[in-house]
Amino acid sequence: MSGSTFGTFFRVTTWGESHGPAIGAVIDGCPAGLALSEEDIQKHLDRRKPGQSRYTTKRKESDKVQILSGVFDGRTTGTPISFIVFNEDQHSRDYGNLATTYRPGHADYTFDQKYGFRDYRGGGRSSGRETIGRVAAGAVALKILESLHVQLTTYSSSIGPIHIPEEDMDFSVISQNQLAMPNLDYAKKAADYLEQIMKEQDSCGGTIQCRINGLPAGIGEPVFGKLDATLAKAIMSIGSVKAVQIGDGIQVASSTGSQNNDAFYIEENQIAKKTNHAGGILGGISDGSEILLTASIKPTPSISQVQQTVTDQLEETDLVIKGRHDPIIVPRAVVVVESMAALSLVDLLFQNMTSRMDNFVDFYLRGEP
Template identity: 70%
Template sequence: MSQSTFGKKFTVTTWGESHGKALGAVVDGVPAGLFLTEADIQVYLDRRKPGQSRYTTSRSEGDQVEILSGVFEGRTTGTPISLIVYNKDQRSQDYGNIAQTYRPGHADFGFDSKYGFRDYRGGGRSSGRETIGRVAAGAIAAKILKELGITLQTYTSSIGPVSCQGFHPEVISENSFYMPDMVAAKKAVQYLEQCMRKNDSAGGVIECRINGVPAGIGDPVFGKLDAAFAQALMSIGAVKAVEVGDGVKVSSMKGSTDNDGFHMEDGKITKTTNHAGGILGGISDGGQILLRAHVKPTPSISQAQQTVTRTGENISIEIKGRHDPVIVPRAVVVVESMAAITLVDAMFSNMSARMDYVKDFYL
């Protein structure tokens, strides 16, 4: 299988299956000398692990990470960093009834059509559990960015029809959905309880704000920074749409309201507004980067759904097992991780964009 590697200068290769022995990632391009421990990575993995509330799968996984290479005496060596997380609570028998059946809303049919074979236990490489490697690598990327004064803040902005009306970042970690609005979080509970009583699921929207990014990151034409973010976020299995800045709203706006003006502030060029979400012409403009990922409802539901078997028999199926009634809360850190990985890769690539940069480094 190709295309398991993301990035050019800062590369991440994920490996493993939902019900295999382990999952992990190999991260290459990390500069030597970065202070890094397993605890730094575990903080991120703890944000995505199952069993955090009744609104996530009851699969019991500690998701404890081990660093196998690339770190010596608490600092990176400049060589590839190999990370592993062992699976502890697989219940492959839960998937026996779908071994020959294509689940609605899943990658089963497409995967079988491509390879003529599939790991039906939780979806194999198509499982959301694949994101463990992304999150572990994202923790490293985020630490690199922090060293450069760049921070990411990611949260749920909506669950189903319930949207945040206020923005109070201090309460993000105080509710099960990672919403910056406690009123919306309480309404989301009511909505999701209704879905669960009907054996249904919900989707939502995740926002990521990135502060401290200097102007000039990204390349025009095919290497646009917003295009890189879109590819990264769309590569997350449950994400079906990505917006930057005002996103789809721009199609109904006028140029006089969509354009971001410039002015001098404290001796620096800054923008009067940020409709573009921190990126103009595919290059960062120094403003806050705002990304928005739209996540579909969990496809595994216990309602009867129409499907077919590998032999072409029309049947009805109800998905059994342990599944999240909403993917969004656990996907928050996945979106943040992919955004961090993308930005580090773009910044490392940008180091050779100008001759004066090269001279500053070597002379």
């Protein structure tokens, strides 16, 4: 299988299956000297692990990470960093009826068509547990960004029809509710909505927003390596994401040039913008203002209602999916979106070191004439 590696200068490869022995990732390209511990990674893995609330799967996993290589005396060595998280609570028997039956909304059919073989236990490589490796690697990327004073704030901006208006967002309460929403009143409304959805044995989707502050202007390549294109590819690689928007997103289609353009002005001898419809990116390159990314997450496809489907023998049948599944993916996917955004930024920051001759000279001559 190809396609399990992301990045050019800061490269991440994830490996493992949902019901295999373990899940993990390898980072190649992390500089030496970064302070890094398992605790730095664990705090992010804890944000996505199952069993934390009634709105997540009841699968009980500690998701305890181990660093196998690339770190010595608490600092990265410049060599490949390898992580492993052992699976502890697989109920593979719950998936026995799926060996020959395709689940609606899942990758079962397409995976079978591509490879002629699939691991039907929880989706195998297509499972959401694959994102463990992304989050572990993302934790390292976030440490690098922190050293550059780049901050990412990521949260659930909507759950089903419950959408938080911009003016009502309070980022200080994101960690104070089980849905990772920046407003406790709206979180309560969303929880009530989820209770009704769960009674109906159904699921729902929502949106995740990631705000990036502190990224300097000039990051991103002007053609195929655009910052927004790189972010979109990274976020769309998450299995549950069906759309990505930057700034005003699809609203620009009904706007006018005079409304959509962000006017420039001078503030404290620096160039600034009066508005941010562009979401912090112009021509595929960061403009120094806040980057606003929104990801649309589909409803969990595994629901307990009877669904119509087919078998690999071309027989029509009805299916009731058993096992333990999230009624909503959004809260646990918040850290996954944040991780993929961080990986994208670090890779482009490293790439940007080669964009100007003065960067090259400053790095090697260290200010010498």
